[in-house]
Amino acid sequence: MGRKQKAIKIIEGLEITSIAAEGYAIGRDDNQVVFVKYAAPGDIVDVKIVKKKKNFKEGQIIHFQQRSPLRVDPFCPYFSHCGGCKWQHMPYESQLQFKQQQVIDALERIGGIQGFEVVPILGSQKTQAYRNxxxxxxxxxxxxxxxxxxxxxxxxxxxxxxxxxxxxxxxxxxxxxxxxxxxxxxxxxxxxxxxxxxxxxxxxxxxxxxxxxxxxxxxxxxxxxxxxxxxxxxxxxxxxxxxxxxxxxxxxxxxxxxxxxxxxxxxxxxxxxxxxxxxxxxxxxGDYTFIIQPLSFFQTNTQQAKRLYDITKDFAGLTGSENVYDLYTGTGSIAIYVSEGAKSLVGIEYVEVAIEDAKINATNNGVNHAVFYAGDMKDVFSDALFEQHGMPDVIITDPPREGMHPDVVSRINESGAQRVVYVSCNPATQARDIKGMQEHYRLVKVQPVDMFPHTHHVENVALLERI
Ligand SMILES: C[S@@+](CC[C@H](N)C(=O)[O-])C[C@H]1O[C@@H](n2cnc3c(N)ncnc32)[C@H](O)[C@@H]1O
Incomplete structure (x- = not known):
């Protein structure tokens, strides 16, 4: 018996109206959202539907009826195949605007948060050869x-x-x-x-x-x-x-x-x-040096990492009298970078070798008032740790893309810390976590930072103050 052939559904003349998360652009067909990769707002395209769900469709461009005036020629011959730089077809200035908008959209739509200041996104000085x-x-x-x-x-x-x-x-x-x-x-x-x-x-x-x-x-x-x-x-x-x-x-x-x-x-x-x-x-x-072992984590755009840490330090507003907790500390880089302004520091991270590096980095930089612990955040960031090292005055948190475990969010809420600086590489999970802190913390301001030109990724630093 022959296999049933599925009819290929084509949408003709789909107008791309805006950018969505994860490198997609969007248009609307029959009042339904259609996600399209490698499209730019202003394109009018024919797309083949490659995924159909109750609330949305995903389409693949098969023909351009009209190219967006926004478009530029991608500089890489592998664009649209390798998947690394999904936004090379748009000018850098537009990429920055879209990244900033993504941060705002996530906070407003997922977090349900309004009334915060948006400091304009900090673009990368290098837009090629920026990775280390x-x-x-x-x-x-x-x-x-x-x-x-x-x-x-x-x-x-x-x-x-x-x-x-x-x-x-x-x-x-x-x-x-x-x-x-x-x-x-x-x-x-x-x-x-x-x-x-x-x-x-x-x-x-x-x-x-x-x-x-x-x-x-x-x-x-x-x-x-x-x-x-x-x-x-x-x-x-x-x-x-x-x-x-x-x-x-x-x-x-x-x-x-x-x-x-x-x-x-x-x-x-x-x-x-x-x-x-x-x-x-x-x-x-800046004034600090860090060792990078073969498999340890280090921010991938060095010049922007410094600027990201400068914003983090500025948002933390340290005066020399604060007990600072640096959650998801990696090799201790943020803790060490802000150490001058802190009375004491506690860094937590689950990769043991990274914590070994953090201790070496602290010693090499003459940072003697920091301690580092290896373990899962939801277990280590605990009342027992507070008893040992005192309650936090300022918490800096820089979790992976999945964001923070709900127990960690609750622990922050109960900590009494005056300020939380939340550094995130995923606006959606950051917005979710900030929503979970809304009864205890007010979102004061955010500053997005572009660490990865030509990709859809954006880093965002958020300052929350205790209500
Ligand atoms: C985005 S990186 C931040 C690293 C560091 N703040 C920096 O700027 O270099 C997130 C870090 O969280 C660590 N991590 C992920 N899940 C964790 C968990 N459940 N508990 C503790 N650390 C975790 C990762 O190993 C990684 O080092």
Missing amino acids: KLELTFSDRAWMIDFVKDSDVPRPRALGFHMPGQFNQLIDIEACYLMPDYVNQIQRSIKAICDEKEISFHDVQRHEGLMRNVMFRCNEKDEWMLVVAFYENDLDTIETVMSHIKMHFDRVVSLNYIVNTKMNDAMQGCEVIHYSGAFHLTESL
């Missing part, structure tokens, strides 16, 4: 734009990025413009040596092939760190690849590798084997 970290993946078969399933056409190998949402489709890239060009020189050279020596690339479905991933980091002094992930402990071939990088790239001051035999590519949890140079990079933010 990038991770590329190897694949034995590149994704190809004109690839026909089950065809006999051989697919070349790839070193590049995943197609959005597709773990087994990899786009081979010659260059990424988000990190200084040295990254491209190194990655092309690694690929060339692998081709020359016939070193295999990983097949994620069959789980075979040696080369898996490579992570690049650099600091403002243009010193580089690499972590190369191999699938097997094939020491001869590992030596071939690592010695090649060491010999040809003298700005790589920290060279490391891991052997990842897991089913997934995540480097976290793997043992890092130090090959040559130093084991960590150092980075300065």
Whole structure:
């Protein structure tokens, strides 16, 4: 029996009216919202419906009836395939406006909050080569734009990025413009040596092939760190690849590798084997220096990180007499950055090695009035901790995209802290959490900060004061 063919639904002449969260733009059809990727307000497009739910549809552009006057030519040839920079088709000034609007919309619609001040969004001075970290993946078969399933056409190998949402489709890239060009020189050279020596690339479905991933980091002094992930402990071939990088790239001051035999590519949890140079990079933010170990978290846009921390410090309004809690402290960077103005500091974070780094960072910077604890926030940020270190006067919180656990929100509410500075990379969860604090805290002001030009991501710093 033949399979039933679903009729393809097309909407013609859909007018794109605004930008939505997660990199989508929106139009309306039959009074229903239609989410469309890679569209700009002002476009009139024909879209193929790829998802249909009770309250919304998702469409894919198949034809432009009219291009928005807002549009600019994307500078990257992989735009709309790699998924990294969903907003390259819009000018930077418009991107900033849309990001700021997203923050306001989230607070008003999700948080139900009104009457707060919006300090204009702080754009990034660098709009290309602003990242200090990038991770590329190897694949034995590149994704190809004109690839026909089950065809006999051989697919070349790839070193590049995943197609959005597709773990087994990899786009081979010659260059990424988000990190200084040295990254491209190194990655092309690694690929060339692998081709020359016939070193295999990983097949994620069959789980075979040696080369898996490579992570690049650099600091403002243009010193580089690499972590190369191999699938097997094939020491001869590992030596071939690592010695090649060491010999040809003298700005790589920290060279490391891991052997990842897991089913997934995540480097976290793997043992890092130090090959040559130093084991960590150092980075300065203002008067402070931080060590960056191969797998530890560090803000990805260094110049904007400093400006983000400056806003955080300003919002915290420290006078030298405050007991400050820095929740989700990572390697202690915010706690240390604001330390001069605090009487005492407590930093909490669940990655143990990050807390080890935080302690080293504090010592290296002569910050002797900070203590750091590793553990899940909802367990560690507790009455017992308050008894030991005193009640907080100011809380700075910088959670991951999921926002804070409800127990953590409740604990903040009960803490009596006069001020809360909430740094967030997700306006939706930030708005939800601030809503949960409304009976105890008033949202005074927010300042969005753009850490990631050409992407839809936005960071937002919010100041809340105790009612
Ligand atoms: C957005 S990062 C902020 C890091 C740091 N504030 C900075 O600026 O570098 C969020 C941090 O929260 C940590 N984290 C995530 N979930 C956590 C939890 N349940 N308990 C404690 N820390 C957590 C992550 O490991 C990460 O370091």
